[in-house]
Amino acid sequence: MTFNRDVAAALGFLAFSIAYGWQATGIDLFPGQEYEPFTPQTFPLALAVAGGVLALLQLVKSLRAQPEAGDSWARYDWTRVGLLLVTMVVYGATFTWLGFIVATTLFLVAGYLILGERRPLVIGAASVGVSVGFWAIMTRLLGLYLAPGELFRGWLW
Amino acid sequence: MVEGILTGLSTAFTPMNLLMVFVGCFAGTFIGMLPGLGPISAIALMIPITYGFDPASGMILMAGVYYGAIFGGSTSSILINAPGVAGTVATAFDGYPMAQQGHAGKALAIAAVSSFSGGTIGAILLLAAAPALAQVALSFQSADYLALMVLGLTAVSAFTAPGQVLKALIATVLGLMISTIGTDPSAGVQRFTFGSLDLVDGISFLLLAMATFALSEALMAILKRDETSEAAARATAGELGSMRVSREEVREMVPVIGRTSILGFFVGVLPGAGATIASFLAYGAERTFASAKDKLKFGKGSVRGLAAPETANNAACTGSFVPLLTLGIPGSGTTAVMLGALISYGVQPGPRLFQNNPDVFWAVIISMYLGNVILLILNLPLIPYIARLLALPRQILVPLILFFSLIGVYLVSFNTFDIHMMAGFALAAIILRLLEFPMAPLILGFILGDMIEDNLRRALTISDGSIAFLWERPLTATIFGLTILTLLAPLFRIIRQRRSAMLSGEGG
Numbered sequence: 335m336t337f338n339r340d341v342a343a344a345l346g347f348l349a350f351s352i353a354y355g356w357q358a359t360g361i362d363l364f365p366g367q368e369y370e371p372f373t374p375q376t377f378p379l380a381l382a383v384a385g386g387v388l389a390l391l392q393l394v395k396s397l398r399a400q401p402e403a404g405d406s407w408a409r410y411d412w413t414r415v416g417l418l419l420v421t422m423v424v425y426g427a428t429f430t431w432l433g434f435i436v437a438t439t440l441f442l443v444a445g446y447l448i449l450g451e452r453r454p455l456v457i458g459a460a461s462v463g464v465s466v467g468f469w470a471i472m473t474r475l476l477g478l479y480l481a482p483g484e485l486f487r488g489w490l491w
Numbered sequence: 492m493v494e495g496i497l498t499g500l501s502t503a504f505t506p507m508n509l510l511m512v513f514v515g516c517f518a519g520t521f522i523g524m525l526p527g528l529g530p531i532s533a534i535a536l537m538i539p540i541t542y543g544f545d546p547a548s549g550m551i552l553m554a555g556v557y558y559g560a561i562f563g564g565s566t567s568s569i570l571i572n573a574p575g576v577a578g579t580v581a582t583a584f585d586g587y588p589m590a591q592q593g594h595a596g597k598a599l600a601i602a603a604v605s606s607f608s609g610g611t612i613g614a615i616l617l618l619a620a621a622p623a624l625a626q627v628a629l630s631f632q633s634a635d636y637l638a639l640m641v642l643g644l645t646a647v648s649a650f651t652a653p654g655q656v657l658k659a660l661i662a663t664v665l666g667l668m669i670s671t672i673g674t675d676p677s678a679g680v681q682r683f684t685f686g687s688l689d690l691v692d693g694i695s696f697l698l699l700a701m702a703t704f705a706l707s708e709a710l711m712a713i714l715k716r717d718e719t720s721e722a723a724a725r726a727t728a729g730e731l732g733s734m735r736v737s738r739e740e741v742r743e744m745v746p747v748i749g750r751t752s753i754l755g756f757f758v759g760v761l762p763g764a765g766a767t768i769a770s771f772l773a774y775g776a777e778r779t780f781a782s783a784k785d786k787l788k789f790g791k792g793s794v795r796g797l798a799a800p801e802t803a804n805n806a807a808c809t810g811s812f813v814p815l816l817t818l819g820i821p822g823s824g825t826t827a828v829m830l831g832a833l834i835s836y837g838v839q840p841g842p843r844l845f846q847n848n849p850d851v852f853w854a855v856i857i858s859m860y861l862g863n864v865i866l867l868i869l870n871l872p873l874i875p876y877i878a879r880l881l882a883l884p885r886q887i888l889v890p891l892i893l894f895f896s897l898i899g900v901y902l903v904s905f906n907t908f909d910i911h912m913m914a915g916f917a918l919a920a921i922i923l924r925l926l927e928f929p930m931a932p933l934i935l936g937f938i939l940g941d942m943i944e945d946n947l948r949r950a951l952t953i954s955d956g957s958i959a960f961l962w963e964r965p966l967t968a969t970i971f972g973l974t975i976l977t978l979l980a981p982l983f984r985i986i987r988q989r990r991s992a993m994l995s996g997e998g999g
Binding site for chain 1: 660661665667671675677681682710713714885886887889890891893894898901902905907910911913914917918925926928947948951954956
């Protein structure tokens with residue numbers, strides 16, 4: 335018996351299924367609906383049971399499995415991926431305030447820098463060019479609205 | 492049927508739709524070539540662009556992207572031995588050695604001709620099979636649909652990850668669970684929204700597909716420090732060699748194409764099987780049936796070994812449209828994303844598609860053929876140039892892929908909360924991928940979730956809460972029986988292995 339990543343994954347999914355099932359019992363029902371053969375709770379509860387059973391089977395399977403020398407997660411480039419994910423979240427958070435062009439330009443610049451691009455000309459062209467070009471196609475050609483930036487309201491227009 | 496074909500031809504042969512096939516094939520080839528990005532990402536990335544289109548044009552573009560992505564995957568298999576798509580892994584067995592011997596151009600030409608022939612024969616079979624099956628499907632009831640969907644989900648789980656069936660099933664259930672978030676379609680009550688207005692409409696399929704495929708595949712390449720794009724740049728910088736295929740080689744290919752296209756098509760029709768299994772089966776079958784002399788050539792640049800998987804995977808792609816178009820049930824991750832696209836255009840696939848939207852139904856079938864022609868006559872000569880695009884450094888390409896994925900989803904909802912959710916789902920998908928949970932069953936479960944619940948509700952309501960509907964009709968019972976067999980098959984294999992291991996242990 336060994337505690338490995340598969341065991342952790344199975345336990346995680348088991349906990350998730352239990353929490354999901356517990357939440358499912360709290361789904362609102364109309365008065366009298368509990369006597370009907372099918373309610374908004376039925377399918378989620380069935381899924382919670384299926385999820386729990388599968389998680390238990392997976393748990394048994396991974397506990398009985400021979401420990402394997404899996405590849406170490408430490409050798410992966412977590413820093414860059416983490417930074418890119420944070421950049422995405424920041425992009426989403428600043429999008430309405432900074433507006434499409436500024437937010438996108440900053441997002442792309444950050445992405446290029448995180449991945450190791452250092453040539454200023456390339457970074458500038460591939461960020462400003464893409465964001466302004468995309469903005470022009472979307473707003474001028476297709477007539478779509480893209481956030482102009484709350485921050486600049488009253489200052490620029 | 493002739494009338495239908497003419498409708499399809501008149502829809503597909505408008506300048507706009509011809510342009511769509513071309514753009515689709517080109518974009519698909521490019522995205523399919525990118526290491527790690529497969530057809531699901533390619534299709535998902537194109538969906539936001541097609542939102543304003545009419546359904547026929549949108550689907551025509553998607554079909555082009557699908558074929559293009561498979562062909563792009565073959566290209567990277569042949570040139571750098573790094574299949575962009577699982578369906579083209581077998582292509583690398585003989586394609587890469589051939590390219591190593593300096594015949595990269597010829598290998599690409601053989602792949603293109605085989606793909607073209609497989610796709611064409613597949614399209615002809617589809618032309619015959621789809622309307623017939625749609626007629627039969629009109630008599631299906633909710634219980635049969637429910638049974639078919641459950642069969643589809645279990646088959647995909649059983650076939651996409653051999654040896655990891657449990658993990659695939661868990662991914663399926665997770666997908667189904669995610670599909671229940673939002674407003675319940677029948678009673679209108681909120682489920683799992685935790686009071687958040689952003690979740691009332693549920694999670695959009697495009698968001699989930701983009702986060703679990705395009706975003707997580709692009710980030711996985713960074714995570715694993717994948718350097719294949721540099722290899723691609725090097726491989727395509729040089730000469731590809733002549734693309735001429737000799738007469739003897741054509742003679743060698745013809746019977747292989749005939750056999751494997753039919754095999755591929757039928758494997759593609761089966762739920763869950765698809766291009767990957769079709770290509771391996773075809774490769775294996777050709778090697779088994781080859782003469783002792785020919786057998787030695789396999790793995791060293793054999794024409795048969797390259798033509799077989801290439802024909803089969805394209806025929807299977809066409810075959811996988813049969814259940815999608817006639818039953819409205821996708822049999823693979825890729826067709827699941829196609830189903831999502833169709834629903835977003837306001838078209839409900841299923842037996843009624845054939846009656847209600849004949850233009851879409853036939854235009855898709857005709858455009859598949861057209862997509863193959865375009866791939867052969869336009870894409871093949873363009874391959875060296877498309878491949879040059881791969882020389883774009885990864886540090887530029889990845890942020891652009893991230894940007895297009897995020898903005899594609901944002902442009903549909905105009906809600907920045909979606910961008911945050913995508914980051915969350917992408918991280919979850921990366922962890923699940925590292926834990927070897929396949930993502931295709933998850934997306935399939937998510938897309939089928941609403942339909943499964945709807946059909947389960949109807950079946951249970953009709954039978955007044957009794958689960959007798961599972962075995963009351965022979966058709967339903969047969970399909971459920973097949974589902975159980977699919978689930979038990981890996982168990983039988985394990986038992987047989989144990990027994991043989993025990994016997995050999997006793998013997999030794």
